[in-house]
Amino acid sequence: MATTDKEVKELIKREYEHGFVTEIESDTFEPGLNEDVIRRLSELKQEPEFMLEWRLKAYRRWLEMDEPEWAHVDFPKVDYNAISYYSAPKKKEDMPQSLDEVDPELLRTYEKLGIPLHERAKLAGVAVDAVFDSVSVATTFKEPLEKAGVIFCPISEAVQKYPELVKKYLGSVVPAGDNYFAALNSAVFSDGSFVYIPKGVRCPMELSTYFRINAANTGQFERTLIIAEEGSYVSYLEGCTAPMRDENQLHAAVVELVILDDAQIKYSTVQNWYPGDENGKGGIYNFVTKRAACIGKNAKVSWTQVETGSAITWKYPSCVLRGENSVGEFYSVALTHNFQQADTGTKMIHLGKNTKSTIISKGISAGRSSNAYRGLVKFGPGADGARNFTQCDSLLIGDRCGAHTFPYIESKNKSAIVEHEATTSKVSDEQMFLCRQRGIDPEQAVSMIVNGFCKEVFKELPMEFAVEAGKLLEVSLEGSVG
Amino acid sequence: MLSIKNLHASVEGKEILKGINLEIKAGEVHAIMGPNGSGKSTLSQVLAGNEAFEITGGEVTLNGDNLLDLPTEERAREGIFLAFQYPVEIPGVSNLQFLRTAVNAMRKHRGEEEMNAAEFMKLAKEVSKQVDLDPAFLKRGVNEGFSGGEKKRNEIMQALLLQPKLAILDETDSGLDIDALQVVSNGVNALRAEDRAILMVTHYQRLLNHIVPDYVHVLAGGKIVKSGGRELALELEERGYGWLGIKDEDTSN
Numbered sequence: 001m002a003t004t005d006k007e008v009k010e011l012i013k014r015e016y017e018h019g020f021v022t023e024i025e026s027d028t029f030e031p032g033l034n035e036d037v038i039r040r041l042s043e044l045k046q047e048p049e050f051m052l053e054w055r056l057k058a059y060r061r062w063l064e065m066d067e068p069e070w071a072h073v074d075f076p077k078v079d080y081n082a083i084s085y086y087s088a089p090k091k092k093e094d095m096p097q098s099l100d101e102v103d104p105e106l107l108r109t110y111e112k113l114g115i116p117l118h119e120r121a122k123l124a125g126v127a128v129d130a131v132f133d134s135v136s137v138a139t140t141f142k143e144p145l146e147k148a149g150v151i152f153c154p155i156s157e158a159v160q161k162y163p164e165l166v167k168k169y170l171g172s173v174v175p176a177g178d179n180y181f182a183a184l185n186s187a188v189f190s191d192g193s194f195v196y197i198p199k200g201v202r203c204p205m206e207l208s209t210y211f212r213i214n215a216a217n218t219g220q221f222e223r224t225l226i227i228a229e230e231g232s233y234v235s236y237l238e239g240c241t242a243p244m245r246d247e248n249q250l251h252a253a254v255v256e257l258v259i260l261d262d263a264q265i266k267y268s269t270v271q272n273w274y275p276g277d278e279n280g281k282g283g284i285y286n287f288v289t290k291r292a293a294c295i296g297k298n299a300k301v302s303w304t305q306v307e308t309g310s311a312i313t314w315k316y317p318s319c320v321l322r323g324e325n326s327v328g329e330f331y332s333v334a335l336t337h338n339f340q341q342a343d344t345g346t347k348m349i350h351l352g353k354n355t356k357s358t359i360i361s362k363g364i365s366a367g368r369s370s371n372a373y374r375g376l377v378k379f380g381p382g383a384d385g386a387r388n389f390t391q392c393d394s395l396l397i398g399d400r401c402g403a404h405t406f407p408y409i410e411s412k413n414k415s416a417i418v419e420h421e422a423t424t425s426k427v428s429d430e431q432m433f434l435c436r437q438r439g440i441d442p443e444q445a446v447s448m449i450v451n452g453f454c455k456e457v458f459k460e461l462p463m464e465f466a467v468e469a470g471k472l473l474e475v476s477l478e479g480s481v482g
Numbered sequence: 483m484l485s486i487k488n489l490h491a492s493v494e495g496k497e498i499l500k501g502i503n504l505e506i507k508a509g510e511v512h513a514i515m516g517p518n519g520s521g522k523s524t525l526s527q528v529l530a531g532n533e534a535f536e537i538t539g540g541e542v543t544l545n546g547d548n549l550l551d552l553p554t555e556e557r558a559r560e561g562i563f564l565a566f567q568y569p570v571e572i573p574g575v576s577n578l579q580f581l582r583t584a585v586n587a588m589r590k591h592r593g594e595e596e597m598n599a600a601e602f603m604k605l606a607k608e609v610s611k612q613v614d615l616d617p618a619f620l621k622r623g624v625n626e627g628f629s630g631g632e633k634k635r636n637e638i639m640q641a642l643l644l645q646p647k648l649a650i651l652d653e654t655d656s657g658l659d660i661d662a663l664q665v666v667s668n669g670v671n672a673l674r675a676e677d678r679a680i681l682m683v684t685h686y687q688r689l690l691n692h693i694v695p696d697y698v699h700v701l702a703g704g705k706i707v708k709s710g711g712r713e714l715a716l717e718l719e720e721r722g723y724g725w726l727g728i729k730d731e732d733t734s735n
Contacts, residue, residue, distance in 0.1 A: 433554065
């Protein structure tokens, strides 16, 4: 029946919402990577000597490593010498001292992105660190945080102001030689966020970082380090966007979380990097290493991610559960459409006694996309009484997409308990007919059904993020009904 | 209101409806009876616009406008409602959210303002009482874990909320015990109105004791073979379909 073809075509034509380019003067390095580039970068950031040494060591490791090929993704080789490793908005004079001094053009960019940076930030009670290309532009709410003893600043600033903390923890969770992209990041990371929550402090507000890639042919390599001291708590939100460009752009980030006795970190991500067009042209390569170390007793970490963007996603937020009774959680929604490819999941490494982990993964595939869940649950010899629960659901929209599940379980402890549940379902014609018979648009019906499918994960997100995530799914699914 | 002329429809190449003619006026209640496989459910699905069926001939108009050109959701917005025989589950989507989305889609179509969550909650609670459904059902997933009877009551509740011009009830009585049948029938009777038509598809006469139709039609082999008043249903109950020259191993009761 000739139904909503016209509507659907119009929807398909609707463009990626965050696809604008900001006209801004920037200082950008010539493409290419060698030791001199790293020295220049380090010098530009006025880094102490130890940092430069650390970078160079990572770079030399990276040179000896090979790009991983085991992921269920397919893409042409990246030419690492065609990428520029540093781009910063040109400063009118020096670094801006307050929001008023930030380039208005830049602020408008953030406004377009719906970032609550200015007054809105205060209303929302969110402290934002915004990373634009390679540098951190503005951090709001410094004062109330300082009062609580919380440090929330660009990592480049932390390297200068808190070198002891950085020296102690940087690379302690994700060592420079951990993997190919982590090594590259360690060599060239340009900025990112640093958070330190002192002993017994409950961070008075949610902390938030927005990342945006603007400049062409630029890689973004941000590095985030969060340290939660004994008995502390912090909820951290991260959002990402990038303009539409025909060429692929590389994003290789590293996030390290350190959690001590009785502390908790809740880390939420809404990733909406440019996914490429409907023919699979352009888009971000999102190769990210995220890992949390529950060092202390009763430490707890929750990763919640909503992944709708990027041409290719390669990401496994992981938990190393070393402390006794420590808890790791991973809640994930990964949606792929058109020609997007995602290989994402988690690693739960149980080392301590009575450690517990939960994995809830919801994969949604539409168009011709490919969506893989890859998860490792590992029990070391000392993980007496440890347990894991994994639930892994896939939802297919249409008949040209793929969903794959690669669960790995390794146990060196007989007392460990693993439960694994997996389902694959389709948005059925009957469900669609029911919705449409009640007057609901096909597009809206799909989005409602998908939102229902993701409910268990969305309820883990902070309120305002949950709303954003729901809307994002709606936008990302446009054109998926044919 | 609804005019069906020489309607032919097939599924997977097999012709099910072989020339249906039917006129339904506002305010009327029509019952379609017939043995299994006669095409009763197909007729309901085709009228509602299920794309699994192919229309191979004939025409259907609603208040003079061609219905068959409209996609399912537009037919719904023009006032066609189908109470499903087997309502499907939509896990994770609350009944409340589903119903509000539907009601607001209709309101938007009529150029009315959408209802906010609080307004809708109030309305939905009232309507749920009409079919004896605990308002707690509103928070559960659409048809998720509902019993057969709860699903049917949920369908009638939706009809009451959406206030259609033409309500098609597909075997709404199947699988109901006598108490539930009474509740559902009360709901359907509450739907009866001068500006609304009801088309009931049923295998059993007993529903018609509760919802008394103005007209009864017998569908067999994809055609209406006999039409009459209320008395036709009683005669069918007494004599089966055999006297009409219809074979059916599973007749009236």
